[in-house]
Amino acid sequence: MNDILRIKKNIRFIAFQKLILASLLIGFLSAFLAISLKRMTEYYETIFFCQANNHPIYFFIFPFFGLSVIYFLRLYLFNKNENKGIKEIFESTNSKSKILPLYKIPSHYINGLLTVIFGGSTGIEVSTVVASATIGSVAQQKENVFRKYKVELISAGVAAGVTALFCSPIAGILFSLEVISKKATKSFFLTTILAVSIASGLLFLLNEPPLFAINITTWHVYAIPYFVLLGILSGIHSVYLTKCVLFFKATFSKIKIQYYKIIIGVGIISLSLFLFPELYGDGYRAIKTILFSSKEIPLTLPLAITLIGILFLKPIVTSATLASGGDGGVFAPSLFIGAFLGFLMAMVLNTFFNTNVIPVNFMVIGMAAMLSASIHAPFTALFLVCGIINDYTLFFPILVICLISKYTAKMIYPFTVYTFSPTPSK
Template sequence: MMLSAVIGFVSGIFAVIIKNLTHLIQSLLEGKFIANYHDAFYFIFPVIGLLIVYFIIKFVFKRKVGHGIPTTLYAISRQKGIMKRFQMYASVITAPITVGFGGSVGLEGPTVATGASLGSNISRIFMMNQTSRTLLIGCAAAGAMSSIFKAPIAAIIFAIEVFSLDLTIASLLPLLIASVSAILTSYFFFGSEIILPFELKDAFNISEVPYYILLGILASACSLYFSKIYFNFTRILAKITSPFARLIIAGLALGVLIYFIPPLYGEGYNVVNNLLHENYLQALGNNLFNAYLDNIWVVILLLAGLVVFKIIASSLTFSAGGVGGIFAPVMFMGSAMGHCFALILNNLGLFKNTISVSNFTLVGMAGLMAGVLHAPLTAIFLIAELTHGYELFIPLMITSAISFMITSKFQPHSVYTMELAQRGDLLTHDKDHTVLTLMNITRVIEKNFIPIEIDMNLGDVIHQGVVKSSRNIFPVIDENRNFMGIILLDDIRPIMFDEKLYNEVKVQDIMQQAPEIIDIENDRMKEIMKKFQDSEAWNLPVVKEGKYIGFISKSKLLTAYRQKLIEVTV
């Protein structure tokens, strides 16, 4: 409990530092010296920022700085929640430079990762087990989100949804303490100022329910678009093997995009705020179509353009080596989507009554959060807390639920967890899956099996294998230690005492294929368990790049499973 309060406080401090450093850089770039030329510098600012980040990572940190929440989730699932110490300060330096110079990403992910690394390393000092370490990482995440948005309840739900924490008193109390500690820190430094200052003006009308259903469907489509563009752009640009060349290409593309669409510069919360207050002309800023903004359909097309191009700008930022998160881009796209949707309905002339544009802007943010992040409860409570009321609770629930249900049908994992899930490294609320993910395969490999070379004869097998071994199974390997098959003691028992056959019978005559083979580099525990189940074998060979390593026995595997289950659930 005491550590959760400390971690919440420090996470709040980190949030303040990261946010203020970003604002300081932006204010310097927008200062008097270049105020009159700022639009012209849109092209070059992102490249300068990305170059600075590149050189800091290459020559100062000398190791990769991960992308916030996915890095933290990987540490929980594959590294027992242990995060390297440099992660406590790496994002504090690189994320403000990335965003301050115009990188089209958010600061929430780096703030969460910074606090999570702190929680991980504090837990190591106090020699806590993996369960407690994971909980402290969740406390750091809750603290960071609580401090940034001044939404303590949504922050707790975010930690539970994203980090798959158990919904128990044992976990809720530390999360609550961390969240409160962080928000008090935020109030101390920022007062009552919040990132999205807004008060509801229009009440929810039951006649608008069909429109919120349509908005949920639209949000799911935009969520799928977000994910497809994000992963496709990242994969395509990753084919450029030189990090510096990739930075230049992606950085210049980002600069061009921001030059023609200035609202894509930085996090974009100023754009979101303008949309919430229905100042769409200010939200769009100076652009090539200023002369046509008196036409509402031009405005609608430009807002749709923000939805289309924001994720492209974010993907370019990440591919160029920028450090940031996707939470802010999701809120940016969601607000533009909801605003655009409401303007379309109000200007079609098909309906007697107009709908609240600001309400649909808010609910649009929740819909996209529910779809992209797979965090519908976080989306609902965050928007409710930001507006200081629950008048929009019903439309938030409708749109978020529809968006999440449709999106998860076509894409079962969020942007945060997609790559981890594909590798089998993702922890979920499924206890069986969690235990299997956390188990270490190398600890259950047995190596007291005597290998038999494939060019041996029966006599060699008896004298060099059977006589010296207490096991009834023998792996067959070639001269390069490549795994070829197995010999069972039962297979040679009828002939093992006939010395006349010792030179005549070769290993190739008595060996057989293994029922299944475990690849230590590609097979996760879930696949290994399935191989034992399907083959009904008690021992299966383990290989690495085709070379024999050892065997895994079903009995040892089940014993290790039970021990890990006890660790996870205690």
């Protein structure tokens, strides 16, 4: 009997060791994938945007070229399957039989890169999340002892990928918990913490800078009512973004010929980029511009029209990008919309009501509020935004406003683009 118990303990110990090694390997591969994709996207997006800004004809050529290449890659290289984003992860985690096949890694990596650098108005975040989830899924398929840890290993890959993208280990863990796993188990925390630790170590070795490294000096109590209003507006606008994405996907799904989808989508994208170049790609470049110059920019009529136009068109352009075959999601669009919504609100308050609020604070809180409302994950949004600015001064107001924006959005419309399922036709 003692020998049998000893053998069982040895088997469990070996399985435990393998789980640790798998988590560390998943963390490294997912973080390396995320960092390389982020750097390549930043580099090539800057080059192509400069060309298009100098020669506006490229605003019409680049999106058509990018979406066409993605179409042919899917047709001849990636099993003719369209990428479904995070819903692919849900389909895998909710089923014992469904897996994330290996080709999803290059598919999302390449298609996400091509979508953004050629002007598609989305980001690489969802592409990274699904590719890194696939790393965890493939690892789970390799060993029988990992079969019961399917969700945990997928979550570990996602957590490491988000950590690497946004320089925020806590955001990586919380996103995996709030959106992917939705179960806090010992094995979940073991795998994700190990994966995130490796991702954080790689960030440190590569000296990866925060996405928006800014210095928040203070915030004022008298601004709280305005923050609350910003949270409510963000919740409302997030529903507009969600419904745009769902409407465009439903409408484009009725078009049977893929090239018609591309032509229609490119028409919407290109015209919008021509009118508002700030909509090009993930929009982080435009956010940086107003973040670092918000104090010097006066509110004029042309600026107000531009901001309103951007806020109105961004959900439409994002939706057209995704519906016509682009790869991406609502992470980057939510941060972009939140930043511009916060900036517009601060400028209106200062110009017409002489409130003397700090525009940067409103931009940062707007980013967090919009993301929280769009994905219904307030704690992920809180730590993610604090991570990308590398500052926790606004921790308390961000926390409160993220909760307000999420529940405002849920009261109006209970679904996100991740959780909505169309009612099957009878």
